[in-house]
Structures are given as structure tokens and as C-alpha cells.
Amino acid sequence: MSLEDRIHNMEQCNRCSQCKFVHMPKSQEFSSICPSKYQSRFHASSAGGQVISAYGYHNKLIEASPKMIDSVFACSMCGACETMCKSHMGDNVEPFDTILEFRAQLAEDGKVPETLSNMVKHLEQEGAPHGKRDERSRWAEGLDIKDARKETVDVLLHIGSGQAYSEKQWDNLRFIVKLLKSAKVDFGIAYDSESDSGGLAYEIGYRSVADKLAQEWADLVQKSQAKTLLAISAEAYSAFKNVYPRLNKTLSSVRVLHTTEYFEELLQQGKLSLGMKNTGKVAYHDSCRLGRRSEEYTPWNGEYIRVLNTMAVTDTPRKVNYGNDGNYDAPRQLLSRVDGLDMVELERTRQYSFCCGGCTGVKETYPEMADGAAQELLREAESVGAEVLVSGSSCCQANMAAAAKRSNSSVKVAYLFDLLADSIQEGA
């Protein structure tokens, strides 16, 4: 796939602007769906705008100025634009795929912000955007977790760079380990051999780095003989399901599950139970990586043909992603099992969720953008009377919690497993 291959789709954009708005908003205040357009305001920052920029760049009508590069990379690749575009245009445009190719082209042309290219260099060298490879498993010291490189395990955990290197997150990781042990799960980790999934490198546009990281991990998974790949980070979960197929990497030997799904299974099987928790009103935020971006991607290499005289259709049927098959229910079911938890829904939920803006290096490169998107979510939580905003993604939680601190928000931001920590119990 390349930008050239996307020309047909780019030319299908009729600049309707649905990529900027929720399918049908419940209020004016929370009608936006695109964090970058919401903040920069120029159409160029929207998916439709990026499609036009990509088209112009490809056809050498638009130069890659520093501002254009910033506009492209200030996007957190949440995929909301694509889901919304499909409200009307089906698979005609698929702006997200064009944006991926645009970034790949810019990366090839050396037009990536330095912060991001440095992150990718680090990914290539250390397997993580920040931190050293030999420190990746420091969090697991003394926990006596099986080494999946040496022993076979039923369940292989992928920790993810965000949590592995953030001491603040280690309690959560240890809690998850404790739960797995309580439920008598045969699990292991790859210690310092675990690398980033490759999703970040792919989304920034560095295909070869992404390919290398993904291949390494796919090989390791294969070798481990695990039956289940348990992703703790939402970003890795999304990469396994949505990016790996784009890279032709197969994880077919394992079930890929996110911790929310897996623990819901354990609860259903009676291997764990949830007790009482009084937290006040809780709203769950659908992280894009756990939600619409975790929908399994099915590659398609066909062509568009003209039928019925003029209408363009794919020459063979293809599976089109609409964002419906993200991991939306498991986190909610988990929360609903807690006695006394008063849950309330945000206005924008599930595939219509507003991204917190923290992913794909945006937090590191354009912190004000990440903060702005997170502040919008905090306002949304306040508007529905939530006291706690829960995320199933530690990355989203960290971004939103920092934003809440900066704005002295009345809303507390919690990581889902942190919230469950003193509620979850062993056995039925």
C-alpha cells in the first residue's frame, strides 16, 4: 500500500466534514469527534484536511512545511474520523488508511518531528520509545513470574512500554499479577525480551521498524506456545488486532485478549469475584485503542471497478471495519459487577468516543494538544455528573489524570484495575 494506491479513495472525499463530528451528537458541547481539528480549528487538521494535504503532497502541489508536518503529527490516530466517515461514505474514503500512508511517505522523506523520530530510534534500539531494554522488567523483580522465554505458559502477558517503565504504574501491574495468581492462571512474561508491539512505529510511519518489532514479538509468541496473549496496554492490544494484519504478521496461534476481557472471563468462570466499592458516580471512557481501534483488521488487496455504468465498487467483497467490534462491553461488565458502583455513560461512548489525545507520541510532541483533548473529556465527565472517570488504558489514564491535576478538575481519573484493586477477590 502506498499513497498512490489511495488516490481513488482520496478523490472520493466530498469534504462533508462528518469526520469532525459525532454521528448524531447529544449536545452541542460534545459534538466534536476529532481532537486535532477541535483544537487547531483549521480544516487541514481534520481527516478530510489530511486527505487533501496527502493528495496535494503526493501530487507535488503542496510542500511539507514545518507547520504541515506538525498538523499531521498532532493527530493521535484515534480512528474516530474513519468511523464517522463511514456514516455516509462506506469504504469509499477510509481517511485513516490514507493518513497512515501519508505518514509513511513523510517518514520515508524524512519529514517527521524530531521528538517522534527520536522515539522511533529508541524503539529500534531499545524496543521502547523511552527507557532501556535491560530495565524493561524491573517492575517484576521479586514477583516470581514464569519466564515465557524458557518455559511454556498458557497465558503470555504483554506489558507494554508505557506501564513497564513507569514506576507509578507498577502497583497496577503487580495487582494484575496477584489476580492471575489468585485465579491460578498459568502465565508468564518475556522479561527484557519483550519489545514494544510495533504499533507506535507503524502509526508514526516507520514501517521497517514496525515490521521488525512485530516480527520479533510474533516469533516470541509462537515460541512460547501460549494459548492466550494477554495485552495489558490498550495500545499493544490495538496493534495486535489492527496493525499486525496490516504488516502481515500473524498471531493466529493465540487468542489475543485485553486484561479487561480476560478478567471478565475469570469472573464469569467464578475464578474471581468482585465485592463492594463506594467511589461515587463513575463514567467509563472508551479508549480508542481499546475500542474502535482494536477491531480486527482484514487486509484487502483488490481494486476498484466501475459497475452500474458509473459506480465504483471493490472488485471483491471485503470486510469493512465500522468500529463496532471494539472491546466495549468487557470493561463495562467488569465495572457493573462491583456492588455499589454507580455508573453513568458519557455522551460520546463506544465507537463514538472522544479520544484523550495522548497516543502516538502526541503527549510527548504536542503536550498542549494532548492536554486540550483530555480537558474536553473531563468536562464531558463533569457534565454527566461523574466523580470518577475510568479508563481501561493506562496511557489514557495518565494523560487525563495529569490534565485533571493541571485544571484542578473535580473529576478523579482512575485506571480501571486501580479502581477494582480493593474490590476484587479470590474465588467466587
Next chain:
Amino acid sequence: MINDAFPLPKFVTFENATIAKEFLGVSTENSLKVQGIARPEDEQQVQQLVQWANEHEVTLVPLSSPSGNRRHGLAGLKDAPFVVLDMSKMSRVIHADGEDAIAIIEPGVTFPEFDAQLQKHNLRSIKPFLPRASKSVLACYLEREPTTLPNEHWDSTDPLASLSLTMGSGESFRTGGAALYEDLDEALKNGARQMMASGPIGTDYTRVMLGSQGTLGVTSWASIYCQRIPSIEQGFLYGAEDVTTLISIVRHLALHQLGAQYFMLSRVQLAAALAKDSTHFAELHQLFGKDAMPAWYLYVNIASRDVLPEESMQWQLADLSSLVDTLPVTTISQQYPSYLAELEARLSTPSKEFYKDVPCGTHTEVFCITQMSKVANLVNLAQNLLADLSDVQVGFYLQPMIQGTNCHLDISLFHTDEQTTQLADIEMQLVKVLADNGGFFSRPYGKWSEDAFARNETIVPHLRRVKDIFDPAGILSPGKLCY
């Protein structure tokens, strides 16, 4: 008298100033500098006349009603010679279509004449509140007079659709659907009904002409929306001490799209509406006081729909009752059915004399439009201002407009001829109080216009540009509005 030097048109009936003054309803001693009266009989003559007026720099004041008080028609005119353009001789109902509920009429058609023709098509006219029998239908609509059917009032141009115009420049122009065919007969034969007010293309001059008080163009015919006559209808007259109670019913009528005609009246206004003469007005006034009749009244007429009419009445009445039964209102129509019957008779059959002149011989009025949410406050402010007036009865008429988006507030001071001068000051005070508090004088007659344009000075140069486009020589009704 026509001066020897005055150029007389040859192509149209033209009569002298004495006859013109008679037409205007003023005495021969009146100081109006009227030079004569021209009576065109068709559109071609209108156009020739306007071109003639341009050529000879003659001022024309178009008037459409065949007779009656020309209160608004003459208000604000410059103290300069003019010729009356009497459009009342053009009085054909050209066409009516019962299925599409639309008709085409000329300016001289009055409500009784119009209704007589419409009845053959199971239609009736959409009327303002109690027009006099000699009032031109078209003149009412061209002045944006509110009608009593607010739910059928989609836009301020209603019930007018297309116009056939002669601009002040002498050029002809047809608006909306009327522009599609040059030949009206051919249009009608082909099934075209001139139902569209706006257009053609980038124009919407029906809207521009409305409210222009005859300063921009002269209408030769127009298409008019009418009401299909319901097979069943039932009127109600509700009374309440507080007007806000009735306003809450009005909101319900607008939201649920119930009712055909509805409007609100104060007690004095109801008496004026029912009075046959001044004695009767005094009697009613006294009787209302003796019977401790409520201060405010809502008339609403529930009309059946075309299909399953009986059943349509049932749910409409039930819906209305579901609200009314919860409010502190008196059903006057039950207590005093004769008042309802008399009011309905007057609503359907215009009287010779304008109802506002019946109680005391003449009246002073001030009206503006506002919002339903503001009208009660405006009523209150007006009542306070007028509280000390002696020997003058004050009535209020509140007419919801544009499906409840607007409300026309009409305040009448019923008095004798002798009191007219002494009430001039209070009239302008009232204008100011209303305008200061959310009343909008969209139809500013005579001296009201000074206040109205002072409040929006920025629009004045733009309106003057409009005048320059349509009536560059300024021959139509100079002095009115800001012209």
C-alpha cells in the same frame, strides 16, 4: 383642483381633487395637497400610469380599499402634492383552487367579496382581526397585518405568495411562482398555481414589498393562501384574570398545532369587538363589570381535519382540555354562549365600520410585535403608563404570529374625536415604553417611524438604496418610512 398646468394622463380614468378627497374620506377643506385620482383598470394601465408619473415627476399614493378611513394609507406622507392611485377598480378574483387552497386576486377585492367567491371552492379567506368590510384583502397582507390563524402562518410573507408588480421605476416584475409564466391564463391552464413567494433565482421581492407602505411598487395581482372550510368547528372563549395563564394555553396550541383561529383580548377589547354601537359598548362594559367577568380572554377555534372529521375533533378537544382543565380559567363560551356566537359572527362577517371606531367614535392605537415570553411584561408596562388616563377605555389584543414565534401586541385607546390631540403625547410615550422593552415596530406608521428608525439607524441607508433601485425618481408615497 386640477391646475391647468397639471398633465393629465389620457389612458386611464382620472378625476379631480374633490373626488379624490371624497375617496380618501376627508373633507374638501382638508389641507392634503391631493391633485386628483387615477383609477387604472388593469395591469397595463398601472404600468402606463407609473411611467407617466415618472415622466412628469408626479407623486403617486397607491391605495386599494374602495372606501373607509385611510389612517395608515395617508400616515407620514410628505406635505406635497400627490395623485391618488386608486387600485380598487381592479377587483377581480381571478382564480381559486380548493384543493391547493390558493387564489389569485386583484387589489380592490374586499374580504366579503373574496369570501363569497371562495366559498364556491370550499375556501375562506385568512383574515386579520375584524377588518372593516371595505378593507382591501391585498392591502392587509401587503402591510403584514397579523391574521388570526397563527398555525398557518409559516413566515411573515404569509398568506401572500406571488406578486405581479409595477416597480416605482415603471418596470414590471413578478415574484415567486408568478415569474414562471408570462401569461397567467396559460399558467393556470397548465396547472401552475403561483404557490411560491420567494424567487425567482436570487430575488425575494414579495418580502421586500411587504411593509413598504406603497413606497416601492404597485401590486396588480397576487396569489393568496386561503383556509379550507372545515366540516366541523367549535369555538371556545376562555377567561382568566392573569394573561400569562392564557399565554400558556397559546403555547400549547402552537406546539401541538391545535386550533385554527386563536388570539387573546382584554375585557375592554372584547367589549369593543362585540359592540354594535357606542351605547352597546357602554352597556357591555358595565355588564362585564357587574358580572365580574375576567380581565383576559382567549378565543380558540378547533377545526376538524379533512378526513375522519368527527374523530379529529375528539382528540383535538381532549388535548386542549388536558391543559385547560388544569388552569385557573373560566369557559366563558359555556357561561355566556351568546358572547361567543356574536364574536364568531363578527370574525366571519366583517362589519361596515371598523370595530375600533365603534365604542367612542374614534381610537388611537399603538401596536408592535414581540415574543410570547415578553408580551405579558409589555402589557403590564402599558397598563401602568395608561393607568391615569381618564375618559378613555384601553383595550389589548394579543395575536400570536408565525406559529407562536412572534406575538402582535395591539393597544387601543377608544375615545372621541375631541380627545385625539390630547392623546398624541401618550401615544408616543407608549411607543417608547414598548420599544424600550422588547417591542419591535416592524410596521411603523406616521410618526412611529421616527422612533423605529432612530433605534436602527444602520438600516436606513440600506433601505434608501432599495428605494433608489425600485423607485429611483421617488414618485411613490414620499415621506413614508425613512423615504
Next chain:
Amino acid sequence: MSNLPPHILKAFEAVVGPDNVSDEDFVVNCHDWMGLGADPSTRTLLGKAPAAVVMPGSTEEVAGVVKVCNQYKLKFKAHSTGYGNYSGVGTKGSISIDLCRMKGLEIDPESRMAIIQPYTTAGELVSEAHKHQLMCHIIGAGPIHSPLASATSFVGVGVAGNHTSINSRNMLSLEWVTPEGEIVRIGSSGSDAGWFTGEGPGPGFRGMIRGLYGAAGGLGVFTKIGIKLYPWAGPKTLEWSGPHPYRGTPPPENFATYQLDWDNWEDATKATQMMKNSKAVAFINRMPPAAVGHCLTATNREYYDLQRTGKLPDIATKANAVGWSVTTMAWTKAQFDWNEAVLNKILAETNGRKMDISERERDILTAAVLTSHYVARFNRMGDCAGVSMGVLDSINLIPEVVKRTNDDIGDKETKAGGKMMEVDTEQNWMWLSEGRHFWTENNPASTRSFVKNIVACVDFILSSFISNEKKPLGAALFVHGEASDLFGPKLGHPNKWMRKVKNTWDPNNLSDSKHFIQPEAAKESKAWPIAKKIFFHPWGKPIFRKILTKEFGKDDPK
């Protein structure tokens, strides 16, 4: 980067702040993207990008921007949500005034109206209005369009029009920045009385600057309006069913949606008059069957697979050639029952029937009419719409209108091998308006990608204008821009008056829209009466198509 001198950019920055001005290529080209059928061309980037995009945040800033444009004799055009290329500038190097920072919305439920700014979308307005038992008119572009733009500047019709009118008629008071940069409030807001009426004092001035079609940016910038809302008997938040993008709206309590069908348009017309006069049906809309098919499917491939295997539901085939989608709305159960009874009686008396539709189909049809959401799917099947006539005249003209559209399109273009999308019925979208008249536009889908298809569309559009000139069946609404000079003479020369308006209020010709009258008539318009006779004669048509092919071929990169 544009060639705009730095001191001019600085002047704009001084008005709106440096973050709100850009002359970057990637920004300005986003305002030059081919959208719909506005500028027929095979190109997508049209080569007439603005010199800069400027984003004012208030009316005063808009006026400031326009004054800078006047100072430096720069053309400009307002841009609201920017649906399609009608929002693009007319001339390369203009200033695109992007109004996205102006998104005020205030509902006044007691007066059944709202006050909005340019970037308030219809979706936002309707969602807020529902909370007060009200709804707004939503044009075919759907919930993402700007109601202010549609009310002030561009057409304004939509499928719910029987209940919600036309946005030009829904507009109340308005705020206008003239082409010379003066702020003018028209109607009640001009006297600080509120935003509830656009007329007065005296004449309805807005009729000078907002005609039937709208000036489409050719007469300054509109910054705030009062807009009328309509009764809504449904819930405060619309309920949705089905997975995205097959989401539909289950008819709320006391609502019902049906697809009605008749054997011929004569019977259907009789029924339509009865429905109109009974007022039992709030929304009466007809999407042509192919468009229904696109509403019900998520992709073109899905539509095509169903079509070629004969599995499209009946409502998306010629089995539904003559019919309406109707939605009734009631405040009480009794009214609902009456609506049902009336509808059944009308059907019985006119040989009509309710088609069998699934719940999903019903919900999608309901969503289409209540929110106009899926009307825009029309653009999925073809991006170069041919649009012919709009009517707003007697319902009794419907049979003749349908026949006319079939005649205009000819018997080949929409059959297999034709140059427009293959369909089995005409492509009339029709709906009732204000319980009075009806609207229709004929939208055969095609594609912009090939010259031969654009040529067929242009030929069809002009042919339908010409046939409507010979025997009008209502207004040919999409006559605009330079076409005003071609078709104006038969309409009593509105082009002459429009030109006076343009030259009076925009003396420097800076308000830059190709969709409004130009200060001077194009030379071609003088030759048009003869050219029309030659090129639209059966013998002349091939020559005309050849000329068009050559003309559009210049743009064709293929």
C-alpha cells in the same frame, strides 16, 4: 505559501490574532477541494485556492477582516461548515473567511426559536432543540451542515420540509457584514428587540440579499441569525437502533413510519392531496428506490451485490417506483390512532398500500427523514449529481413532473451502458413542503472522474432547464451564477435586478462567489438564445457534447 505580502497577513493577524490566520499551502488547499457538483471538473484540487484562510471569532472580527480585504482590494468568501465546494472561494487568491470559531447556540423554547452562529451544525441544533420539545429543519446535507449558511445563503430545502419548511423561510432576524465591512442587523435585532423577526422596520430588506437560491457568499458574510424551530413530540434524546452505520431511529412513542406504494402517480397524487389536507402525516418524503438502497446499505459493494443478485428489499427497487416514506407524529395516543385511521382510509380510497418493511428498514427511513442523516449517502454512489428542477407548486403537477424527468434524461443514460448510474426508475427526490406544495429535484448519480459522465450531467441539467423554460413545472431552482443570465430573461429578468443588488452592495466586487450573479453578464449569455436552439436541437446535441468534452478534457489528468 501564497503570494500574500507579509504586511497584509499582519493586517489580518491584527484583527483575529496570529493563530487564526494561515497562508500555508496545506491549509489553503483544503479550501480548494472539489466537493460536489458545484464546479464540474474531473479535478479535485481546482487550482483556485485562497491566498489565506482567516478565522474570525466574532462579528466585529469578521467586519475587521472584510475591511482589510476592502483596503487591499482582496476578494473574500465566507466559509461555514464547508460542505462541498459551494463554500470554496470563486477566484484564486481570495481570502477564505472560515467561521468555525463562531458557534453560538441559544434556544428560546418559549418563542420556538434559536439564535445561532455560522458554525453551529444542524445536528447540534436539533439535539439541543429536542430537549425543549422542538426540532429544526435539516437540509439534505444532513446534521453536519450549517443552518445559518443554508438559511442566509444557499437553497435550504430538506426532506422534512412538510413539517419544517425551508431554511430561508425559517430565518428570523439576521446579522450581516456587508461586502464593505459594515455590520448591519436586519429586523428586530437591529432595534435591540431580540432576534425574532427579520422584517422591518418597513420593507423586508432581507429579500434583497437572500432570494430563493441565496447569494452563496456573493453578498458579504452572515454572522448570526434567529431561526424558527418546530414542534417535536419525541423524546429529549433521540434513540438509535442497530449497529453503526446501519443505525436507525425507532419511531418514538406516538410516531409511525411506513413506506406507502401505489400503482401510478395519479392515484398517489390523489392520496398526497388527502394526506396534505388531513394533516395526519407530519413528514412525507420520497427517496427514489436506488437512494433507498444506498440508505439501507453501508457500502457500494453491498448495494451492488444485493442489486445484481436480486436481493435488494422491495423498497429499494422499482417495486417502490411510486410511493412515499411517511412518518406520523402525535402528542397523544388518541391523535396517533387517528393518524393511523386516516392513513388507512386514504390508502383504501386511493388503491394504495403499506409495503412490508423490516424494523431495520423502518428505523433507517425514520432516521433519514427526522435527521436527514442518510440523505448524504447519495454522494456515496456518485459524486457528480445532476440536479434539475425544484417545484414548490401544486401537488397535482407530480405525475407530469415525473414524466418530464424521464423525458429529460432520455431512455439511454441510466440504462446499462449509459453515462449515468444504471437505475430502474427516475431519480426524483420529492417531499411536501409546509403542508402546501411539493418540492422535487432529479438527481441521477454519475461520477466526476470521467469527462463523458460530466458531459452527460451538464447536458441533462441544461436540457431540463430548457424544457422547464418551455413549460414550467415550478421553478428550476438550481439556476444560479452565470446561468442566471441564460435563464433569467424567461423569468422576468431577475438577473437584471440581482445585478443591481450586487453592484449596489458590493461595488468593488469583492464578495467572491461564482454561484451568484456576476457584476457583468458573460459574453456567452448574449449568444445563448441562438446557441440554445442549435445545441439542444437533436442534430446539435452531439456538437454540444463534443464542445463540452473538449472543455472538460482540459482539466482531465487521465
